[in-house]
Amino acid sequence: MSSSERTDRATALITGASSGIGYQYARQLAARGYDLLIVSNDAEGIANSAAEIRKQYGVRVSPLYRDLSAENAAEDLYRYCEDERLDVEVLVNNAGVFFFDDLARVDSRRIELMLRLHVRTTTLLCHYFGRSMQARGRGYILNMSSMSAWMPFPGISVYAATKSYLRTLSLAIRNELYDRGVRVTAVCPGAVATGLYNLSERYQRLALRLGIMMTPERLARKGLRALFSGRRRTVPGFVNRVFVPLAGLIPGPIVRLIKRKAKFYRYGR
Numbered sequence: 001m002s003s004s005e006r007t008d009r010a011t012a013l014i015t016g017a018s019s020g021i022g023y024q025y026a027r028q029l030a031a032r033g034y035d036l037l038i039v040s041n042d043a044e045g046i047a048n049s050a051a052e053i054r055k056q057y058g059v060r061v062s063p064l065y066r067d068l069s070a071e072n073a074a075e076d077l078y079r080y081c082e083d084e085r086l087d088v089e090v091l092v093n094n095a096g097v098f099f100f101d102d103l104a105r106v107d108s109r110r111i112e113l114m115l116r117l118h119v120r121t122t123t124l125l126c127h128y129f130g131r132s133m134q135a136r137g138r139g140y141i142l143n144m145s146s147m148s149a150w151m152p153f154p155g156i157s158v159y160a161a162t163k164s165y166l167r168t169l170s171l172a173i174r175n176e177l178y179d180r181g182v183r184v185t186a187v188c189p190g191a192v193a194t195g196l197y198n199l200s201e202r203y204q205r206l207a208l209r210l211g212i213m214m215t216p217e218r219l220a221r222k223g224l225r226a227l228f229s230g231r232r233r234t235v236p237g238f239v240n241r242v243f244v245p246l247a248g249l250i251p252g253p254i255v256r257l258i259k260r261k262a263k264f265y266r267y268g269r
């Protein structure tokens with residue numbers, strides 16, 4: 001199955017497409033000829049993204065304002081697609097948030113929001129749309145995990161654990177859905193130059209020049225290539241792939257020493 005064989009008026013649903021990587025996924029799926037349903041919790045941002053993509057690619061783009069951390073967000077989004085008779089062939093679970101802090105110190109509402117958005121809603125979207133895709137005998141699900149899925153480090157405990165969950169979930173459901181014509185891929189990037197961590201543009205430019213960060217365009221291209229070629233997971237970037245097996249080997253005393261010394265440790269508070 002390849003994206004060039006997609007059905008007429010097939011729709012790609014991308015969560016968190018008002019900015020960053022999600023916006024690039026949306027543009028690149030529109031370039032492949034998909035109609036789009038793009039979702040975020042910034043009404044103006046998502047409407048602007050839709051207008052830009054519609055103008056550039058001439059496909060149908062529906063913007064939808066939703067808080068995907070809400071209790072019934074996944075079911076509500078699925079029902080919306082059913083009511084609108086959208087044939088969702090590609091689901092990109094991209095919406096995400098980030099904070100850097102100790103679990104015992106951070107506001108519990110931030111923890112809950114991250115868990116609901118990354119874990120609950122994403123899992124249920126895979127459940128609802130995976131069920132329709134398997135009944136139809138085709139479909140693609142891309143879940144945004146992260147290189148942090150292998151990094152159980154202080155400050156990113158909840159973020160890393162949710163991304164680790166998404167990596168595991170993706171691999172398991174890939175093998176549940178594979179023989180029914182549905183492909184599932186976990187995309188596990190290192191640092192990407194978006195607004196996720198409030199890093200200044202100056203530092204982003206420097207990090208891009210040094211090859212520490214990747215542009216969201218490039219990341220989205222690599223993610224979609226992995227999805228449409230049926231790969232179970234991708235860790236884009238050579239340095240990131242080298243770091244992944246080493247991350248879990250760093251001894252606790254070294255991790256704690258870095259925590260004590262690092263200036264960035266108060267970031268986000």
Ligand SMILES: NC(=O)C1=CN([C@@H]2O[C@H](COP(=O)(O)OP(=O)(O)OC[C@H]3O[C@@H](n4cnc5c(N)ncnc54)[C@H](OP(=O)(O)O)[C@@H]3O)[C@@H](O)[C@H]2O)C=CC1
Nearest residue numbers: 016018020021040041042067068095096146191192194196
């Ligand atoms: N940037 C990086 O280095 C990396 C990012 N990732 C993952 O990639 C994904 C995209 O991140 P990135 O593009 O960098 O970050 P951005 O902050 O640019 O994009 C996040 C998107 O998620 C949306 N979103 C956040 N909260 C909600 C919510 N409650 N309901 C609906 N939409 C929501 C945002 O919408 P709005 O702004 O309108 O609220 C935005 O469109 C995330 O899952 C992130 O964890 C993974 C590895 C590396």
Ligand SMILES: CC(=O)[C@H](N)C(=O)O
Nearest residue numbers: 146147148190191192
């Ligand atoms: C913290 C990371 O490793 C990664 N850049 C991410 O944002 O997921």
